[in-house]
Amino acid sequence: xxxxxxxxxxxxxxxxxxxxxxxxxxxxxxxxxxxxxxxxxxxxxxxxxxxxxxxxxxxxxxxxxxxxxxxxxxxxxxxxxxxxxxxxxxxxxxxxxxxxxxxxxxxxxxxxxx
Numbered sequence: 727x728x729x730x731x732x733x734x735x736x737x738x739x740x741x742x743x744x745x746x747x748x749x750x751x752x753x754x755x756x757x758x759x760x761x762x763x764x765x766x767x768x769x770x771x772x773x774x775x776x777x778x779x780x781x782x783x784x785x786x787x788x789x790x791x792x793x794x795x796x797x798x799x800x801x802x803x804x805x806x807x808x809x810x811x812x813x814x815x816x817x818x819x820x821x822x823x824x825x826x827x828x829x830x831x832x833x834x835x836x837x838x839x840x
Contacts, residue, residue: 763779763782763783763786765778765779765782
């Protein structure tokens with residue numbers, strides 16, 4: 727059994743045992759977006775497959791993009807959101823760099839003897 731979802735589709739299609747997954751086109755079978763979003767159901771455990779698929783889609787950013795595209799976003803709001811996301815990304819990377827520096831235990835004292 728397999729659970730498959732393509733980009734943009736929110737419904738899961740549960741395939742019956744013995745059936746194979748037939749992509750829309752032959753090229754699509756080897757397409758990375760199709761293969762990466764295919765989850766196998768083991769021993770009838772659909773819940774675990776659903777959690778796995780949700781994790782894959784959220785790390786790829788598909789869920790956020792679908793939620794964002796549900797309503798029209800004005801160009802001004804889009805620029806504001808993108809600038810905010812850029813600032814947040816820069817802040818988080820700098821903060822993680824500083825925390826990694828402070829968290830190091832085997833660093834030399836820059837002011838030795840003071």
